[in-house]
Amino acid sequence: MLKYFYDMSTLHIRGSRRKLITGAGTVGVGAVTVLTLGACGEDGGAGAAEAATADPTVSSLHDYESAEDIWQALLDGNQRWADGEAVHPDTDVEWRESLAEGQEPRAAIFSCVDSRVGPELVFDTGVGDIMVTRTAGNVFDPLVSESVSYGPAALEAPLLVVLGHQKCGAVTAAHEALLAAEEGTELEEHEYALPETVEALRPAYEAAKTESGDPVDAMIKTNVLLTIQALKEHPNLAELVADGELTVVGGIYSLETGLVTEVS
Ligand SMILES: [Zn+2]
Numbered sequence: 001m002l003k004y005f006y007d008m009s010t011l012h013i014r015g016s017r018r019k020l021i022t023g024a025g026t027v028g029v030g031a032v033t034v035l036t037l038g039a040c041g042e043d044g045g046a047g048a049a050e051a052a053t054a055d056p057t058v059s060s061l062h063d064y065e066s067a068e069d070i071w072q073a074l075l076d077g078n079q080r081w082a083d084g085e086a087v088h089p090d091t092d093v094e095w096r097e098s099l100a101e102g103q104e105p106r107a108a109i110f111s112c113v114d115s116r117v118g119p120e121l122v123f124d125t126g127v128g129d130i131m132v133t134r135t136a137g138n139v140f141d142p143l144v145s146e147s148v149s150y151g152p153a154a155l156e157a158p159l160l161v162v163l164g165h166q167k168c169g170a171v172t173a174a175h176e177a178l179l180a181a182e183e184g185t186e187l188e189e190h191e192y193a194l195p196e197t198v199e200a201l202r203p204a205y206e207a208a209k210t211e212s213g214d215p216v217d218a219m220i221k222t223n224v225l226l227t228i229q230a231l232k233e234h235p236n237l238a239e240l241v242a243d244g245e246l247t248v249v250g251g252i253y254s255l256e257t258g259l260v261t262e263v264s
Helices: 002-014 029-040 048-052 067-082 093-101 142-155 169-183 195-200 202-208 215-232 238-242
Strands: 107-111 130-134 159-165 247-253 260-263
Touching: 067 107, 067 159, 067 247, 067 260, 107 142, 130 142, 142 159, 142 215, 159 215, 169 195, 169 202, 169 215, 195 202, 202 215, 215 247, 215 260
Parallel strands: 107 130, 107 159, 159 247
Antiparallel strands: 247 260
């Protein structure tokens, strides 16, 4: 039990720079005292996270402070995934139990619902590492953008990644529908419809018209860039971006290679 308290204090010291959502009352008075002290201290380093990584050469995402380093760590994890060498850091029982006291995800990720593009997998991260919001075609509305903003705004995650992907079915369907409507041609009937998603992708469709190359690829990239632009202006995020406390980046995931390519 003592070790458990120690690990908890390590977690909280490491997380001193941010507001943990704690349930410390459930682990006893002694632990609460330690946690409170930890919350006032300086960053004490990795501790529990090092123990949480099965491969000692791979650091936990919680070992990184800056958005730049966190993004590089995510890209490193993505390279492991693409190479078939994922190590699944931060997935052991001790780490999972420590997170019952609070979370401090190091990045927020906004991606598509596609079953082949699970962010925790493609970036080789573990539990508590990233806060993920997913919608078809990674489109947003006021409700969704609040969820996207939660990690950076409430939990002080310094990085937000908008992740599109190759051969996105939602973007492809929206492109077909909007093109058919524009040209007045018949659109194949489906038993399902995503009219709100199609409409949300209209700005990307319009903006991508001036791009060269495959129109759906251009729309996927444009959608990521327009989403970044809009999220930077979200009332929960604009000040963080202006103050340099939040970095927003974009990426496109390749189903074929497993790699994420940064887009700007
Ligand atoms: Zn998709």
